[in-house]
Amino acid sequence: MSEFTICSINLINEAKVTAVRNVTPPEAILVRLAETFKVLGDPTRVRILHALSLEELCVCDIASLLGTTKSAISHQLRLLRSLRIVRHRKDGRIVYYSLDDSHVGNLLREGLSHITSQGELP
Amino acid sequence: MSEFTICSINLINEAKVTAVRNVTPPEAILVRLAETFKVLGDPTRVRILHALSLEELCVCDIASLLGTTKSAISHQLRLLRSLRIVRHRKDGRIVYYSLDDSHVGNLLREGLSHITSQGELP
DNA sequence: TTGACAGTTGAACAACCACTCAACTATAGA
DNA sequence: TCTATAGTTGAGTGGTTGTTCAACTGTCAA
Numbered sequence: 001m002s003e004f005t006i007c008s009i010n011l012i013n014e015a016k017v018t019a020v021r022n023v024t025p026p027e028a029i030l031v032r033l034a035e036t037f038k039v040l041g042d043p044t045r046v047r048i049l050h051a052l053s054l055e056e057l058c059v060c061d062i063a064s065l066l067g068t069t070k071s072a073i074s075h076q077l078r079l080l081r082s083l084r085i086v087r088h089r090k091d092g093r094i095v096y097y098s099l100d101d102s103h104v105g106n107l108l109r110e111g112l113s114h115i116t117s118q119g120e121l122p
Numbered sequence: 123m124s125e126f127t128i129c130s131i132n133l134i135n136e137a138k139v140t141a142v143r144n145v146t147p148p149e150a151i152l153v154r155l156a157e158t159f160k161v162l163g164d165p166t167r168v169r170i171l172h173a174l175s176l177e178e179l180c181v182c183d184i185a186s187l188l189g190t191t192k193s194a195i196s197h198q199l200r201l202l203r204s205l206r207i208v209r210h211r212k213d214g215r216i217v218y219y220s221l222d223d224s225h226v227g228n229l230l231r232e233g234l235s236h237i238t239s240q241g242e243l244p
Numbered sequence: 245t246t247g248a249c250a251g252t253t254g255a256a257c258a259a260c261c262a263c264t265c266a267a268c269t270a271t272a273g274a
Numbered sequence: 275t276c277t278a279t280a281g282t283t284g285a286g287t288g289g290t291t292g293t294t295c296a297a298c299t300g301t302c303a304a
Contacts, residue, residue: 011186012216012250016177021187023176025234030172031165033230033237038163044262046156047146054145055138059281064133065143072263074282093271093280094134103236108155110232112147114225115155134280166292181251194293196252215250215301 039083040107044068045076050112052086053105056098161205162229166190167198172234174208175227178220 011017024030040046047066051057059077063070077097080086087100099105133139146152162168169188173179181199185192199219202208209222221227 012180012182016179017183017187020173020176020179024169024172024187025238029234029237030168033233034163034165034168036233036237037159037168041156041160041163042262043153043156046152046159050146050152051142054142057138057142058134060134060279061139065139065146069264070281071265071283074280075262078282095281107229107233107236111155111158111229112151114229115151115158116147164292182249191294192251193253193295196250197292200252217251 036104036107039080039085040104040111042076044072045080046108048073048076048080049085049099049104049108052097052099053108056089056096058094058096060094062097158226158229161202161207162226162233164198166194167202168230170195170198170202171207171221171226171230174219174221175230178211178218180216180218182216184219 025033040049044066048062051062051065057065059070059073062077063073066073077086077088081088083101085099085101085104086097089096089098147155162171166188170184173184173187179187181192181195184199185195188195199208199210203210205223207221207223207226208219211218211220
């Protein structure tokens with residue numbers, strides 16, 4: 001077993017680390033991947049996005065469905081809109097929202113199937 | 123277009139909302155789904171998990187690979203261990219970590235393929 | 245036994261985040 | 275015009291979180 005010290009950082013298994021480094025996607029890609037997962041990492045947003053994956057809904061309907069305030073929903077929708085995950089359409093006073101990013105919808109469905117096919121947590 | 127007020131909450135499209143409600147997974151499932159995505163919603167954890175999906179590595183190697191401290195990595199590994207996402211094996215002073223949850227590995231890979239096949243953000 | 249090192253841990257801190265509240269805009273209907 | 279309602283927005287707030295720092299444990303080798 002070899003031991004090295006490079007740039008004041010200890011390395012135990014240099015070969016394995018360089019092998020991993022060579023097939024690791026660029027930093028920017030992994031950061032964007034984390035950002036994508038982060039958007040889905042909130043119960044309110046997950047429920048909003050799941051609902052929108054089934055139907056086009058207005059803010060009022062989503063608030064009623066989730067049992068929260070229109071303000072809270074509107075704040076989350078603004079975030080989702082800024083990330084181009086959600087699209088909006090005005091009809092008089094009412095603003096209808098729908099999914100705008102098929103990737104997110106797919107990830108949601110895949111994640112859901114993983115969860116439901118999974119055993120119990122300890 | 124019908125308008126209702128139920129339990130002091132306004133409903134615009136009652137039919138759509140009840141239709142969505144009928145095919146929405148239980149609250150607990152969606153919360154767990156969000157928790158799963160939340161674990162992946164951090165750059166450090168994503169990079170750790172991606173590395174471990176390729177090789178079994180010790181704390182020192184991961185810290186060197188990511189360019190951070192062993193302490194920061196150890197804290198994250200403790201979280202991942204408590205969620206049964208990561209497994210550890212002691213070899214003398216050295217502790218080797220590897221993935222323990224195939225679901226997470228799959229989600230990571232699927233998310234990555236979605237990202238890389240995606241266009242640019244605005 | 246002693247020193248070096250891999251790894252863990254708890255406290256502290258700064259940054260972030262989701263929600264609430266109140267004020268506001270805009271549109272429909274009377 | 276006047277009122278009610280859908281929706282937005284900004285400030286504030288309490289809670290969460292990722293990292294740092296320092297102290298600690300445990301193991302190897304001399």
